[in-house]
Amino acid sequence: MLAPDLHTDPMVPVLARVTRRIHELSDIVTFEMEVDGWQGFAPGQFNMLSVFGVGEVPISISGPLSDRSKIIHTIRDVGPVSHALCALRKGAVLGLRGPYGAPWPVEAARGRDVVVVAGGLGLAPVRPILYELIENRDRYGKVTLLYGARSPREILFAEELGQWRSRLDLGVEVSVDRGDEHWHGHVGVVTGLLRAADFDPANTTAFVCGPEIMMRFAANGLVEAGMAATDIHLSMERNMQCGIGLCGHCQLGPVFVCKDGPVFDWAFLKPLMAVKEL
């Protein structure tokens, strides 16, 4: 006899419908979508999104946290599938599987200072953390968001960053690699902002998301600041075809990034990242 769970096929998507399309930057689009029966997600998880006739890619969930009536994805147009995704309009139908992956251990940061370091599009996967921190602000100590972007024109969620900056209970600093005549903020790598950040390294949890080189530098900077490697969490990117540990593509040494991660701590990742082409 076939067990009942054999009939539920995790590779078959459900239909999602785009309810809102927000043009963020020249190559980045945010979509709000609806899915029947969506039960919410934990910050750091991702969905596999399908454009029929094109293919499927993993995309982190950038919000919202408590409103289960919609799912938000922020997508950069970099490959054939993400290009087709970015071209979707309001009302379009796409395929969705998820949510998958081990989330950011935000619970572990309760009662502690929190430092979030994000670079480029890496702000999208950490945005739900900010929502949680703001929603339950009294449960956390000092909260610092350090964000690095390529240029002032390529700052993601600029309006929301502005709102967060204006709050007295959040420390938000934005640095760009290259300024322009209208930019009055920091210029330089995001890790440079760590040196002036105010947090208690012995009692801080850090969440880092961005290009891998930036994450390595940020993690090293946080350790230099006195943090334990086990308190520093990074979100990894590898090739994912299934998202559920069956296709084998996303292996990083002993783990499958899709199901064991994508979030891992620096104590685990550091020796793996030291191996070229692992």
Next chain:
Amino acid sequence: MSGAAAKAGPVVIDAGGFDALIAALAAEGREVLGPVKRDGAIVYDAISGQGDLPKGWVDEQSGGHYRLSREGEAYFGATLGPQGWKRVLHPPQQRLWRTEGTGENTGIIAEPLDTAKRAFIGVRACDLAAIAVQDKVLTEGLYKDPHYAARRENLFIVAVNCTRSAATCFCTSMGTGPKADKGYDIALTELEGGRFLAEAGSAAGEARLAALPSAPATDAQAREAEAGIAQAAAQQRRIDTDGLPELLKERPDHPRWSEVAQRCLNCANCTLVCPTCFCTTTDEVTALDGPETERVNRWGSCFTMDFSHVHGGAVRKGAKSRYRQWMTHKLGTWVDQFGEMGCVGCGRCISWCPVGIDITEEAAALRGSGG
């Protein structure tokens, strides 16, 4: 079906009994698959009796070499062909779903599960172990491959204990053979004169055996079977697995990886013939004449460049890192992931490597300081 331990002692059946077994399995509505000789190799295909078996053929295997030749009168003298049972249970191509209609009216039609009943005849101990390895990967994690699980669910397995090994075999070192010790419904050991010593490994197997014309095995026949298995064990090469997982993970920059990379063609043959390699790549297949589309899983290989593609390019660009990934996974990180090694010692990767790279030789070399 495999599972419940059998109580009855071994029996001996002859070629007629074997045919009766095949007929009985077919009468249950099973597709019966066993070894046949085709295109100069042993492949698994439909059989209707002992007449379809490659009787009187043996295989000669070494690095990059496979030949069949005439020798003796055994039905199961030839050991392993290029493909194991993975080809049936976890096929090279598996449709996942297809769409009907477009836009608002898009329907996603899941691919029906393959619930066909099958019997595998002549499963060697290493391949039994490989099936168990894939069971663990594809059906015992948080998420299951329902297509694999369905095929696996309706399977009757007749194992054959090896009384002869190819030079590429190393199941003894891997602890998986040459005698099948679990995971089968019936296990056969071929005796002189075209007879088989048969043991049940499950209640279903016991019931099947009981219905066949047979005689209880004599002590001499039991000894003959054991001697045949011992002979197969003695014919094998060895691999020292002691501490191997840690050693491989600790030596990602061992010079041997660069040396083997100079020989490796990145052809992916080893991953295709490996009975435990489970990786798949998902493809979109669109109809030329309409909006319908389907999603298909195909065997993937960590030896291809696009396997590890992330934005910007492949993570594993060089042959060194790709061979290292494959071998370290097989013999090292598989243990972290699934609690056992992903190598069963079948030796197919050695025979079917066009340049004869030998995983046992590489493992031994990686123990040394290299250079």
Next chain:
Amino acid sequence: MAIHGLEALLRDHPRFRGMPEEFIRAVAGCGKNVVFHKGDYLFHEGEDANDIFMIREGLVSMEMDAPGAGPQTFLTETAGGMLGLSWLIPPYTWTFDARARTDIRALAFDATCLRDKCDADPALGYAVMKQFMPVIVERLHDTRVQMLDLYRARS
């Protein structure tokens, strides 16, 4: 502000943490508190590098001016940051402009005074060098990462 006030500021500064007390006194002896208003230049490219600045508050941009394009900011420094490495090596000339993007409070150390003290007391010189070397190395590392243009789209 009295000299001992400067000593306290130095002692609390991460760059000078752990530096022996006599060195703190020697360094503080060359320093003074300075204020710049938003828009002021701390120094210009080509001028003598007479001071080292330790920012206490505010944001300073390091710029090079390009005809037509105007000031090109390549780095900013904020509270806790050091400004100016050119005082360390001849010909002691600034290689960029430094502009106050906000009102600035800073400590300025007289470079000639500090160089003279370091030349006279190699132990002090070595200690001071150890405080400045990390700034140089960090700048170098950060510049490399900046040059990699990490956030560009790569398909």
